[in-house]
Amino acid sequence: MTDKTSHNTPAVEVSHIVKSYADKAVVDDLSFVVNRGEIFGIIGPNGAGKTTTIRMMLDIIKPDSGEIAVLGERLREDSKDRLGYLPEERGLYRKLPVMDVITYLASLKGMDKRAAEVRADELLEQTGMMPHKGKKIEELSRGMSQIIQFIVTIIHDPELVILDEPLAGLDPVNADLLRGMFAGLRERGTTLILSTHQMNEVEELCDRVLMINRGRQVLYGSLDEIKARYRSNSVRVGCEGKLGEVPGVVAQRPHRGYVELMLDDKTTPRQVLEHLMGTGLTINRFEVATPPLNEIFLRVVGESRHE
Amino acid sequence: MNKTLLILKHEFFHTLRRKAYIVITLIVPVLALLAIGIFQLVSVIIQPPEVEITTIGYVDEIGGYDGYTVQGRIELVPFAATEAATTALLQGEINEYFVIAPSYYETGVINRYTLEKQLETPSDIAAAIKRFLTSNMLTGKVPEATIALVEAPLNLVATRLTETGAPATEQGGWGNLLLPALFSFLLAFSIIFSASYMLSGLVAEKENRLIEVLLSSVSTRQLLTGKVLGLGATGLIQVAVWLVSLPLLFNLASSTIGGFFSAIQIPANFVALGLVYFILGYLFFVVVAAGIGAISTNTQEGQQLVSLMTMPVFIPFWFGSLLFIYPNNPIWVFLTIFPITAPVTTLLRLGVSDVPVWQVVVSLLVLALSIVGMLWVTIRVFKTYLMMYGQRPRIGEIIRSLRRG
Numbered sequence: 001m002t003d004k005t006s007h008n009t010p011a012v013e014v015s016h017i018v019k020s021y022a023d024k025a026v027v028d029d030l031s032f033v034v035n036r037g038e039i040f041g042i043i044g045p046n047g048a049g050k051t052t053t054i055r056m057m058l059d060i061i062k063p064d065s066g067e068i069a070v071l072g073e074r075l076r077e078d079s080k081d082r083l084g085y086l087p088e089e090r091g092l093y094r095k096l097p098v099m100d101v102i103t104y105l106a107s108l109k110g111m112d113k114r115a116a117e118v119r120a121d122e123l124l125e126q127t128g129m130m131p132h133k134g135k136k137i138e139e140l141s142r143g144m145s146q147i148i149q150f151i152v153t154i155i156h157d158p159e160l161v162i163l164d165e166p167l168a169g170l171d172p173v174n175a176d177l178l179r180g181m182f183a184g185l186r187e188r189g190t191t192l193i194l195s196t197h198q199m200n201e202v203e204e205l206c207d208r209v210l211m212i213n214r215g216r217q218v219l220y221g222s223l224d225e226i227k228a229r230y231r232s233n234s235v236r237v238g239c240e241g242k243l244g245e246v247p248g249v250v251a252q253r254p255h256r257g258y259v260e261l262m263l264d265d266k267t268t269p270r271q272v273l274e275h276l277m278g279t280g281l282t283i284n285r286f287e288v289a290t291p292p293l294n295e296i297f298l299r300v301v302g303e304s305r306h307e
Numbered sequence: 308m309n310k311t312l313l314i315l316k317h318e319f320f321h322t323l324r325r326k327a328y329i330v331i332t333l334i335v336p337v338l339a340l341l342a343i344g345i346f347q348l349v350s351v352i353i354q355p356p357e358v359e360i361t362t363i364g365y366v367d368e369i370g371g372y373d374g375y376t377v378q379g380r381i382e383l384v385p386f387a388a389t390e391a392a393t394t395a396l397l398q399g400e401i402n403e404y405f406v407i408a409p410s411y412y413e414t415g416v417i418n419r420y421t422l423e424k425q426l427e428t429p430s431d432i433a434a435a436i437k438r439f440l441t442s443n444m445l446t447g448k449v450p451e452a453t454i455a456l457v458e459a460p461l462n463l464v465a466t467r468l469t470e471t472g473a474p475a476t477e478q479g480g481w482g483n484l485l486l487p488a489l490f491s492f493l494l495a496f497s498i499i500f501s502a503s504y505m506l507s508g509l510v511a512e513k514e515n516r517l518i519e520v521l522l523s524s525v526s527t528r529q530l531l532t533g534k535v536l537g538l539g540a541t542g543l544i545q546v547a548v549w550l551v552s553l554p555l556l557f558n559l560a561s562s563t564i565g566g567f568f569s570a571i572q573i574p575a576n577f578v579a580l581g582l583v584y585f586i587l588g589y590l591f592f593v594v595v596a597a598g599i600g601a602i603s604t605n606t607q608e609g610q611q612l613v614s615l616m617t618m619p620v621f622i623p624f625w626f627g628s629l630l631f632i633y634p635n636n637p638i639w640v641f642l643t644i645f646p647i648t649a650p651v652t653t654l655l656r657l658g659v660s661d662v663p664v665w666q667v668v669v670s671l672l673v674l675a676l677s678i679v680g681m682l683w684v685t686i687r688v689f690k691t692y693l694m695m696y697g698q699r700p701r702i703g704e705i706i707r708s709l710r711r712g
Contacts, residue, residue, distance in 0.1 A: 060522040062690055077310070077526045085523035091515025093321075107313050108524035152520070162523075 009072030011036045011160050011191035012057060017066030019052055019215075026052045027063070028215040034160075034193055034208075039186055041206035042195040043293075045301055049215035050195045051088055054162055057193075058085055071159055081110040084158035088165045088195075090149045094138040098129075101137060102152055109156040116155060123151045127177060143174050150178060154185065161185060162193045167201055179205065199294040209293075211300060218300045227290040230299070233263045235272055238285030246275055258285055310525045314533025315540070322504060322541040331500055332545045335493065336552035343556065363432065364392045364404030365439075372407055375442040378435035396420065405436060486553075487577060487658030488627075491651040493549050494585055495620045498650075501542045501589060502596035502617055505534065506609045509600030527689045531682065535593045542589050577657055580667065587674045588650030592617060594678060598685035616647070623652040634660040644670045646677040 012034035019027040027049040034040040042050050055061045057068055059075040068074070071082055092101050099120060106116035124130045127147050137145055146169065154161060166182075167175045182192060182205060196202060202209055202223070209226065211219035219226055237243065238258040246252075248267025253260040261272060269288050276283055291299075322328050361381045365372070366389050376383040384401060386392035392404040403421035411417065417436065419428060438458055445454050466474050512518040521530055596613050603609030623630065623642060630639060634656060642652040643662065649670045656662045 055519070058519075058523045059526075060519055077529065080524050080526075083523065085520060087516045087519040089516045091512070091517040091520075093517070094515075096321075104313075104317055105520060105524070108310055108521065149520075 009036075009069070010034060011038075011071060012040075012193070013067075013069040014053070014057065015067045017053070017056055017063040017068060019049075019056060019061070019063050026215050027056070027212075030066075030212065030215065030217055032210045032217070032220055034191060036191050037186070037189050038207040039182065039192040039194060039205050041202040041209040042193060042212065043197060043199070043202055043209055043297065044212040044218075045197060048212045050212060051164055052215075053212070054085075054164055054193070054195055058083070058162065078110075081156065082158055083160040083162065084109075084153040084156065086149060086153040086161075086163045086166055088168070090146055092137045092145060092149060092152075095136060097136055098124075098133055098140070098148055102148065102155060105152045106155045109158075111156050119155050119157075120151065123155060126181075127151065143170050146170060147174060147177075150181070154181070154190075157188075158190065160191045160193070162195075164195045165198075166194065166196070167198065168196075199292065199297055203293050211297065213301050219296070223293070226296065227293070230296045231288060231290045233265070233267075234289040235261050235263070235269045236285065236287050236289050237261055237272075237276065237283065239276070240282040240284070243276075243281070244279070246272060248272065248275075260289060311529045311533045311536075314521075314525065314530060315537040318508075318534050318537025319540050322538060323544070325504070328500075328504070328541065328545070331496075332548050335549045336556065339552070339556045361432070362401045363435070364395055364401040366392050366404065366406045368409050369407050369411060371446075372440070372443040374446055375439050378438050379431075381432065381435040383435075383439055393420070396422065403432075407440070485658070487581075487654045489553070490550070490577075490581055491654040492624070493546060494581075494588060494654065495624070495651050497542050497546050497585075498588055498592045498620055499617045500545075501538050502592045502613050503610065504541075505538055505593045505596040506600045506603070506613050507606050508534070509597060510603055510606045510609050513600070514605070527686050531594070531597055531686060531689065535590060535597065535682075538593050539586065539589050542593075543586070546585060577654075580657065581654055583671065584650040584654055584674075587671065587678065590678050591646055591674060591681065592620075594681045594685055598681065598688050601685065601689040619647045620651055622648050623655050627655070630655060630659055640666060643667075644673055646674045649674050 010033045012032075014033070015031050017027055017030050018025060030049070030053060042053065044050050052061070056063045057070060057075075059068075059080075071079060073079060093104075096104075099117070102120045103113055103116045106120070107113060111119070121130075121133075124133055127150075129144065129147055129151070132140060132144060137148070140148065150166070153163070163182075167178060170178065182194075185192060192205075194201065194206060206223060208222045209219065210217060221229075236255075236258045237260075243252065243259060243261075246261060248264050248271060249261045250264050251262040253262065263269070263272065273286055276286070359380065362384055363381055364384050364386050366386050367373070373385065376385075384395075386395065386404065389404075389406060392401070392406075395401045396404055403419060403423070405417050405419040407417060408414075417440070419436075441457060442454050445457065449457075468474060509518070512521065518530075525533075595616050599609055599612045599616070603612060629636070633639070639652065639656060642648040643656060643666050653662060653667060653670055
């Protein structure tokens with residue numbers, strides 16, 4: 001297997017794209033880069049322009065202005081074979097049998113029929129869908145057809161996989177199955193772009209994120225970096241016994257199993273830790289508190305609404 | 308395999324398996340077979356009724372009107388006086404009577420008496436009385452053959468000559484029109500069905516977002532070309548089934564229904580031109596349907612827009628009788644060249660009269676250019692509006708975006 005991360009160019013490079021419908025900008029001067037081999041999250045509220053951005057990346061629709069390079073070049077007919085796409089709302093040929101749908105859509109990605117059948121069998125086996133191989137799509141449950149659509153997305157071993165709300169509507173078992181498959185793809189060096197508004201999915205899976213609201217970039221960078229940027233000046237402490245008064249701490253917020261200490265502007269977490277070590281208390285947990293992405297998301301979206 | 312070819316193959320086999328397609332393809336020969344069967348059955352069950360003889364009385368007050376008393380199904384019975392004739396009429400022995408008065412030679416008036424309330428004298432009775440009077444008046448004065456000629460003075464036999472003065476191979480007439488009329492009618496139907504397949508297929512793929520998966524694998528041009536050609540191939544098969552079944556049905560029909568079908572002629576160049584117009588007409592409407600599919604938000608809305616486009620296909624049929632009277636009117640020339648009406652109009656005109664070569668050439672050229680133009684517009688409309696779910700763009704907006712390119 002070739003190492004898909006070894007290329008020099010980014011997986012996706014988007015520069016200043018704009019798309020308007022009826023004079024309303026749906027995507028407004030958006031720029032970002034997706035590196036090879038990473039899982040990149042595009043997040044934002046409904047109607048933020050996530051799907052429109054993805055469609056422009058896939059050359060399904062044209063941007064009014066701006067440039068997009070996918071896998072190092074402007075997307076061409078033959079380079080589409082190197083990417084896989086799972087749209088937000090799933091649809092397959094309802095009247096056709098599972099295998100026919102998979103092999104037809106795989107053939108459009110340049111696979112020959114025999115290779116597609118062999119790989120489809122492997123993926124059907126891996127996802128536990130083998131017993132449904134001969135059924136028509138309309139006979140499958142929503143979750144099952146979603147799994148089939150995911151198989152269609154990755155069957156040709158693409159270098160770049162774009163997934164729009166991939167876990168929406170899946171039961172926990174199937175969601176877990178797909179998460180495992182995402183991890184497998186990443187290990188093989190595949191670049192994954194995940195568009196979602198489920199913040200827990202992003203925290204769990206993504207290396208870097210782009211947050212957009214009303215078509216504009218509001219946050220962009222690595223998850224750790226963003227969390228650090230938005231952290232409040234507080235620490236979480238779990239200990240045996242009573243903490244008592246801690247210098248530089250303006251408030252203590254007890255939670256189940258830990259206490260959150262709010263520090264004043266002059267105090268650092270290190271100073272608090274040193275103080276606590278000196279008290280002789282048994283410390284089980286000490287961490288700099290970072291807000292969950294959900295909170296950052298709400299805060300940023302709230303801020304941009306007030307602008 | 309080339310991706311356009313893959314889509315073509317998929318659309319072709321997918322459509323071939325559609326129930327609606329199978330039903331419509333088979334319905335033409337099956338209905339025709341059924342009609343022939345019913346005709347045969349009815350003609351066996353219902354024996355032709357005995358011809359009912361109408362008895363008409365007459366009173367000859369001049370004398371000498373005693374021959375030619377059987378005129379087809381009308382029998383003329385003499386009465387000596389009007390009273391006797393009236394009695395016979397009232398007793399139902401005769402249906403009516405007329406009187407040849409002594410003043411007839413001066414006035415030409417024949418008085419007719421009947422119990423029926425009528426707007427005017429039925430034409431068959433008037434014709435029978437006329438023949439009876441003429442024949443009796445001329446008896447003995449001119450030869451028998453002359454009397455027959457006076458009764459039927461015209462048996463017009465027209466011969467069409469070529470520019471060299473030799474009789475033309477194609478002589479015209481109703482037999483010449485039948486096949487073009489039938490073919491163009493089937494073509495019109497086939498166009499409507501295919502446009503409808505294209506639209507419903509596209510809108511369904513749009514509604515369930517499958518189109519996004521397809522367009523992430525192929526270009527708009529590949530997708531549209533594959534779909535149009537795939538549907539075109541199924542349309543060709545449909546018309547081929549109809550055309551192959553037609554001669555068989557005609558043979559069957561002429562052995563049962565009668566001599567009319569033996570008079571059928573195929574106009575010169577009709578097969579070649581029919582095929583070319585079929586393919587071009589088909590491509591034009593399917594491409595138009597694809598464009599409409601791109602801007603339609605649901606199948607119902609799309610079908611209404613497609614109907615607006617396909618309805619004019621039938622214009623030549625609506626005004627068919629005018630075509631027979633004025634086949635070379637400028638309006639027909641316009642309809643021959645206008646791409647929406649061109650296929651059906653030209654094929655129909657070929658059956659009625661000669662269509663000048665320049666008109667056929669211009670018509671084919673305009674049709675071919677329209678297809679290329681429509682494909683260009685459709686691809687652009689597709690790229691711009693395909694993903695606008697739930698709202699249809701206004702015409703002005705589409706034109707603006709086309710200008711922007």
